[in-house]
Amino acid sequence: MGIPLLQQYRIGRYVLGKKLRREQRYPLVLMLEPLFQCNLECAGCGKIAYPTDVLRKRLTVEECLAAVDECGAPVVSIPGGEPLIHADMPRIVAGIVARKKFVYLCTNAILLAKRLDEFTPSPYLTFSVHLDGLAARHDASVCRDGIFEKAVTAIRLARRRGFRVSINCTLFQGENADEVAEFLDFVTELGVEGVTISPGYSYERAPRQDVFLGRTQSKQLFREIFKRGRGKRWPLTDSTLFLDFLAGNQTYECTPWSTPTRNVFGWQKPCYLLVTEGYAPTFKHLMEETPWDQYGTGRNPKCDNCMAHCGYEGTAVNDAVRHPLKALAVSIRGPRTDGPLAPELPIRYARDTRSLPLAVVDPPGPAAQPLRRSS
Numbered sequence: 001m002g003i004p005l006l007q008q009y010r011i012g013r014y015v016l017g018k019k020l021r022r023e024q025r026y027p028l029v030l031m032l033e034p035l036f037q038c039n040l041e042c043a044g045c046g047k048i049a050y051p052t053d054v055l056r057k058r059l060t061v062e063e064c065l066a067a068v069d070e071c072g073a074p075v076v077s078i079p080g081g082e083p084l085i086h087a088d089m090p091r092i093v094a095g096i097v098a099r100k101k102f103v104y105l106c107t108n109a110i111l112l113a114k115r116l117d118e119f120t121p122s123p124y125l126t127f128s129v130h131l132d133g134l135a136a137r138h139d140a141s142v143c144r145d146g147i148f149e150k151a152v153t154a155i156r157l158a159r160r161r162g163f164r165v166s167i168n169c170t171l172f173q174g175e176n177a178d179e180v181a182e183f184l185d186f187v188t189e190l191g192v193e194g195v196t197i198s199p200g201y202s203y204e205r206a207p208r209q210d211v212f213l214g215r216t217q218s219k220q221l222f223r224e225i226f227k228r229g230r231g232k233r234w235p236l237t238d239s240t241l242f243l244d245f246l247a248g249n250q251t252y253e254c255t256p257w258s259t260p261t262r263n264v265f266g267w268q269k270p271c272y273l274l275v276t277e278g279y280a281p282t283f284k285h286l287m288e289e290t291p292w293d294q295y296g297t298g299r300n301p302k303c304d305n306c307m308a309h310c311g312y313e314g315t316a317v318n319d320a321v322r323h324p325l326k327a328l329a330v331s332i333r334g335p336r337t338d339g340p341l342a343p344e345l346p347i348r349y350a351r352d353t354r355s356l357p358l359a360v361v362d363p364p365g366p367a368a369q370p371l372r373r374s375s
Contacts, residue, residue: 003194003237006123007075007102014074015321025257025287027073028314031272033263034059034092038082040108042142043172047081055081057264061088065095067262070283077104077128079272084111090118097124104128106168108142109151112158121162128168128196129155133175133183141172152190159191166194166237173200173213177224184225184234194237199246199307215297215344218307219248223337230334238309240331242316246307247335250316251342254296254303258314260286270295272310274302298345 011028018026036047037055048055059067068076076096083089084107096103106128119125132141135148158165167187171180187195199218213221226247236243244250256271266279267286274295280286296303296311303311320327 004123010100010102011074011317015317019321025255025292027071027260028258028317029075029077029310030068030071030073031259031261031310032059032064032067032076032078033080033261033272034064034078034083034086034089035081036264037085038080038108039085039110040082040142040144040147054264058086058088059262059264061091061095064092065099067283068096068099068101071260071262073101073260075102075104077106079106082108082111084115090115093119093125097122100124102126104166106130108147109154110147112151112154116154116158116161116163119163121164123164126164126166126193127158128166129192130168130170131183131187132170132172133179134186137179137183141170155190155192165192166196167192169195169197170200171197171213171218171221173217175213175221177221177228180221180225181228184229185232188232188234192235194235196237196309197246198238198309213305215305215307216248216341218246219341222246222335223248226335227337239313239316239320239327240335241319241327242309242313244330244335245312245316247337248341249336250319251345252312252315252319253345254299254306254311255314255318256295256311257287257290257292258317259310261310273306273308296345298347299349301349 015028035055035058036050038045038048041048078089078092080086083105086092089105093103093105101124103125105125107130109127109129112127112129129151130142131148131151132138138148138151139145155165169183184195184197199213199221222243226243238246241250245252259271260283261268261272262283266281267283268275268279269277269286269290270292280289294300297306298304306312
């Protein structure tokens with residue numbers, strides 16, 4: 001596992017306290033989006049498709065820190081857009097670190113080398129660099145040549161300066177398990193302290209909807225990847241039961257409330273990925289007034305294909321707390337890579353696949369066209 005012992009202890013203490021107080025819904029990770037503007041146009045993300053007036057919006061330092069206090073989650077992930085475009089990002093990060101919250105600043109690393117001197121190394125700060133594979137694969141994913149090499153150069157610089165660095169890797173259509181394993185070998189040798197890996201999710205605003213994996217495809221791909229990881233020490237930061245879920249061995253309900261999102265519009269319902277469900281004015285309103293039972297695989301057609309962290313990592317953590325021996329067993333042996341898949345959740349709505357996005361159901365025939373660089 002690539003999670004520091006201090007972070008494991010603090011999160012474990014936090015979860016245990018919530019359980020002892022019999023709180024059913026509580027946040028684990030705050031997704032804090034202080035802006036949508038970005039310096040890339042990735043195929044699987046549509047944030048920059050917002051109008052110019054929205055792209056110019058910023059959460060202030062005070063608004064960001066108020067959201068951290070209001071939510072109370074022990075971990076704060078700062079995606080975007082590209083967070084390093086925000087002029088006040090060092091002050092935002094410093095304020096969160098001062099609260100002894102674990103900050104994962106998600107970045108494509110284009111600006112990382114330029115702004116690195118504005119940050120101070122801390123066990124509470126990790127630069128989470130977006131890499132979706134080795135050079136050809138990653139540059140195709142972000143639709144621009146040369147970004148992989150720029151990111152790797154920035155990672156090496158940050159590590160030399162004493163910063164914690166992790167990798168955030170998303171897998172899309174056309175992935176090859178051997179190539180993914182080679183990528184994980186590479187970033188392990190690069191010296192990063194963690195790798196978060198997940199199948200691409202059908203983000204509603206993404207310009208291409210044919211790049212996402214179906215659920216069965218995802219499970220089969222992760223089984224093949226984990227087979228190639230036997231005996232290796234990849235620093236995967238995902239919980240062991242979440243990895244087991246990715247390999248198709250756990251039937252989990254989504255817990256979107258475990259990863260609430262605060263962005264320039266407010267508190268997003270119900271999660272980071274669904275952008276048309278509305279916003280709450282406060283975290284309290286989000287937790288108490290969102291119809292949580294209407295979301296998740298089998299409950300909502302928009303959620304059918306999702307296996308993302310924001311829905312299922314919280315579920316896996318809760319399962320580990322309830323069943324520590326099961327979690328320990330998976331940690332020791334690793335995810336199972338053969339045998340039958342765990343059953344899917346039942347569909348609880350009137351399903352009409354003709355009205356769903358291309359990526360929502362597993363394609364019956366050949367895979368969709370792989371990612372290619374834009375010209």
